[in-house]
Amino acid sequence: MDPQWINELIEEIGTDGVTINETALLQHSQDESHHPGVSPDVVASPKNTEQVATILRTASRYGIPVTPYGAGSGLDGGAIPLHNGISLDFTRMDRILHFSPEDMSVTVQPGITRLALNKQINSHGLHFPIDPGADASIGGMTATNASGTTAVRYGSMRDQVLDLEVVLADGRVIHTGSRAKKSSSGYHLNGLFTGSEGTLGIITGITLKLHGTPEHLIAARCTFPSPKACAEAAHLILMSGIPVQRIELVDSESIRQVNAYGQYAFPEEHSLFFEFAGTKGGVEEEASLAEELMKDAGCSHWERAAGSKERSEIWRARHELSYAFSHIPGKKMLGSDVCVPLSHLADLVVHARTLIEGSGLLGGVFGHVGDGNFHTSIVYDPKKPHEREKALHINEELVLKALQSGGTCTGEHGVGIGKKKYQVQEHGEAAAVMASFKHLLDPEGILNPGKIFD
Amino acid sequence: MDPQWINELIEEIGTDGVTINETALLQHSQDESHHPGVSPDVVASPKNTEQVATILRTASRYGIPVTPYGAGSGLDGGAIPLHNGISLDFTRMDRILHFSPEDMSVTVQPGITRLALNKQINSHGLHFPIDPGADASIGGMTATNASGTTAVRYGSMRDQVLDLEVVLADGRVIHTGSRAKKSSSGYHLNGLFTGSEGTLGIITGITLKLHGTPEHLIAARCTFPSPKACAEAAHLILMSGIPVQRIELVDSESIRQVNAYGQYAFPEEHSLFFEFAGTKGGVEEEASLAEELMKDAGCSHWERAAGSKERSEIWRARHELSYAFSHIPGKKMLGSDVCVPLSHLADLVVHARTLIEGSGLLGGVFGHVGDGNFHTSIVYDPKKPHEREKALHINEELVLKALQSGGTCTGEHGVGIGKKKYQVQEHGEAAAVMASFKHLLDPEGILNPGKIFD
Numbered sequence: 001m002d003p004q005w006i007n008e009l010i011e012e013i014g015t016d017g018v019t020i021n022e023t024a025l026l027q028h029s030q031d032e033s034h035h036p037g038v039s040p041d042v043v044a045s046p047k048n049t050e051q052v053a054t055i056l057r058t059a060s061r062y063g064i065p066v067t068p069y070g071a072g073s074g075l076d077g078g079a080i081p082l083h084n085g086i087s088l089d090f091t092r093m094d095r096i097l098h099f100s101p102e103d104m105s106v107t108v109q110p111g112i113t114r115l116a117l118n119k120q121i122n123s124h125g126l127h128f129p130i131d132p133g134a135d136a137s138i139g140g141m142t143a144t145n146a147s148g149t150t151a152v153r154y155g156s157m158r159d160q161v162l163d164l165e166v167v168l169a170d171g172r173v174i175h176t177g178s179r180a181k182k183s184s185s186g187y188h189l190n191g192l193f194t195g196s197e198g199t200l201g202i203i204t205g206i207t208l209k210l211h212g213t214p215e216h217l218i219a220a221r222c223t224f225p226s227p228k229a230c231a232e233a234a235h236l237i238l239m240s241g242i243p244v245q246r247i248e249l250v251d252s253e254s255i256r257q258v259n260a261y262g263q264y265a266f267p268e269e270h271s272l273f274f275e276f277a278g279t280k281g282g283v284e285e286e287a288s289l290a291e292e293l294m295k296d297a298g299c300s301h302w303e304r305a306a307g308s309k310e311r312s313e314i315w316r317a318r319h320e321l322s323y324a325f326s327h328i329p330g331k332k333m334l335g336s337d338v339c340v341p342l343s344h345l346a347d348l349v350v351h352a353r354t355l356i357e358g359s360g361l362l363g364g365v366f367g368h369v370g371d372g373n374f375h376t377s378i379v380y381d382p383k384k385p386h387e388r389e390k391a392l393h394i395n396e397e398l399v400l401k402a403l404q405s406g407g408t409c410t411g412e413h414g415v416g417i418g419k420k421k422y423q424v425q426e427h428g429e430a431a432a433v434m435a436s437f438k439h440l441l442d443p444e445g446i447l448n449p450g451k452i453f454d
Numbered sequence: 455m456d457p458q459w460i461n462e463l464i465e466e467i468g469t470d471g472v473t474i475n476e477t478a479l480l481q482h483s484q485d486e487s488h489h490p491g492v493s494p495d496v497v498a499s500p501k502n503t504e505q506v507a508t509i510l511r512t513a514s515r516y517g518i519p520v521t522p523y524g525a526g527s528g529l530d531g532g533a534i535p536l537h538n539g540i541s542l543d544f545t546r547m548d549r550i551l552h553f554s555p556e557d558m559s560v561t562v563q564p565g566i567t568r569l570a571l572n573k574q575i576n577s578h579g580l581h582f583p584i585d586p587g588a589d590a591s592i593g594g595m596t597a598t599n600a601s602g603t604t605a606v607r608y609g610s611m612r613d614q615v616l617d618l619e620v621v622l623a624d625g626r627v628i629h630t631g632s633r634a635k636k637s638s639s640g641y642h643l644n645g646l647f648t649g650s651e652g653t654l655g656i657i658t659g660i661t662l663k664l665h666g667t668p669e670h671l672i673a674a675r676c677t678f679p680s681p682k683a684c685a686e687a688a689h690l691i692l693m694s695g696i697p698v699q700r701i702e703l704v705d706s707e708s709i710r711q712v713n714a715y716g717q718y719a720f721p722e723e724h725s726l727f728f729e730f731a732g733t734k735g736g737v738e739e740e741a742s743l744a745e746e747l748m749k750d751a752g753c754s755h756w757e758r759a760a761g762s763k764e765r766s767e768i769w770r771a772r773h774e775l776s777y778a779f780s781h782i783p784g785k786k787m788l789g790s791d792v793c794v795p796l797s798h799l800a801d802l803v804v805h806a807r808t809l810i811e812g813s814g815l816l817g818g819v820f821g822h823v824g825d826g827n828f829h830t831s832i833v834y835d836p837k838k839p840h841e842r843e844k845a846l847h848i849n850e851e852l853v854l855k856a857l858q859s860g861g862t863c864t865g866e867h868g869v870g871i872g873k874k875k876y877q878v879q880e881h882g883e884a885a886a887v888m889a890s891f892k893h894l895l896d897p898e899g900i901l902n903p904g905k906i907f908d
Contacts, residue, residue, distance in 0.1 A: 212695025
């Protein structure tokens, strides 16, 4: 016999919108992170904003936790329903609501993924550039302030959001911005709700900036004797003012893994991957200047992708990196995600490599060095608890060193479950202000409870 | 006899930090806007963050309003102390606290102006690009989320702020961000306090992103038969993906005024001003592509600035526009500042011209067309109240039409006094959320009372 609130949910949004099917519950109990799964009591799949508001009003009345769920590609447990309740699945809210090429903007529902979005707009000479690797949902990317390989050029989701439609805990629907490209009106709720991981309200609509598709792209790669040399070389490029579109560090261990996983033949050395984008002549010049700078800095194997096939291969390989580590049979992978001021990057990367080697575990270091953001992927045997402990310890060491360096405990994955314990250390007295906003907007604590703040 | 709270202030921060001198009070009663001045009871000039905290604690205890004051260059009354009290002047907090060229960031006190900042960092190959025209203080620019001619490339202040030090109403000091270039940790207080005009807390430190100085710059200008044709041509450039650094609309009336004011000889027609920035070859190519595109669109007088002298002249003239209108002897000037989705820009500009011509007043239309943000400068005789009424009416008509178009009542000047009445209309239910944040952080209402929300 279902509890009364589930019956009410079914009455309100229909039997096709609510399920307690075991497989569905299991699927919504986890994401791509290492955190143990927790099943929701039900999965609710609203069709529109009104249904989300209805669900939230019912949840408020009964004090039932609501955890939003997009593509399940999150890396720190943001979508895991720690206190059961309702998993709010956005699969049925995956449409483009308003596409305005002439405004260079688009309004979408949260369930659409970034690849599905791009597929529908690319033929208009426009693209949405934020690229976290996974084909994440735009709602999830907004909720975690995702970014990825193009952040050095386009920033993170927060830089792309013009307006959000948000349903508050009490069912009120607000808009946080407008369709204008900039504004000095009111307080900046766009930025506050972006990255709030469903703890302040549920995002039901997202208006995004779009960008002209660059006329010409050049990808290139080169190698250096050490990760530190890679980080220092990346720093030279940034200081030079060459407007790179991507600049990625991939250490030799990561190259080895991805070569094996995807049957690539990249030189198995510490590497930088580059992309330049713009007009043909401009991009040619940028790539040549970068080549000169990198050769002066002592790089080997400078190689430009010969055509679009080779270019795609570089970025496919880069995106498969995480999978290359996480899909080793019988093993699990634990990732980290710190971001530091650029001048501290080389030190942090060296520290990460030292920690991994000291642990005896297999692991790679790679990341978005143009932002000072990098990841480790550490492989452990789930049957050996001390290996997981070691991996967690490395994660913690990196976070603490990042905070000491004036950086942040998460550059793009979000706080979720794993970074909650560092919030006060990172934000100090500001954490109390943040928590007071949470209490103001969600007094009953039904919105994704257990995330960001307790 | 001074009231007790003034004596306490003097005790706390010294006689040199507190004045009731009539001239100082008068100077702090106004900004560059058309709003009538209101004098503070005292001007307090703290030397450091601790003194700001002391002042706020005293103000809280006695319920005295505190209105921050930077360079006095605001355009909508943000720094006018509507309820007297303390004008918090940042002249003595104008230092660079930490300059880190290798991190491409700088931490400054709020009183430093943007030109003073650039003067100290330019020799390191770095610059701070946000350029609202006036030599505003960085604190004021942050408080209003200022932007200006380079927003099409660099966004607004909010896009440049890495961290703020903020003193809350009760004297607590918080940091809203970190020195990392991006973060997904906590809630985004950076963006919330940027643009909050001193109503949520007093900004005492600002950490900003810096950018490599472009190797090469090209400025150019051309004319079109109508402001509408200018706006449409600007739209073509944006859609083409040519990465302009500035793209400005200046109508013929504005050109006439600035020619007269600054003894320039620009063709007195509706114009677009351009700047391209990057590597030499890239910029050459961009400028040539833009020229081709503009000629296809029917422009006349395409002219590249021959050298750096001519280039500076274009931007000096653009910056003097507002002064050209506001310094007509015996007259006053009233400016507007709306921002709309790009596709609505041409219509709004035409509407603005029609309203000005219908009013019989002298006025110009110009603005940052790459962002959909434009201004009108309307000249009126302060001795003729019906002229000021007409100017106010035009301002109101433009705001209402901008809101109908999905835009905002202020693109960059801030809410201040003049845009307060549009907050509910623009933000709807979200205005209630914003007001609840204000009440939470400033329960006594001592922080810049009468601004943004009552």
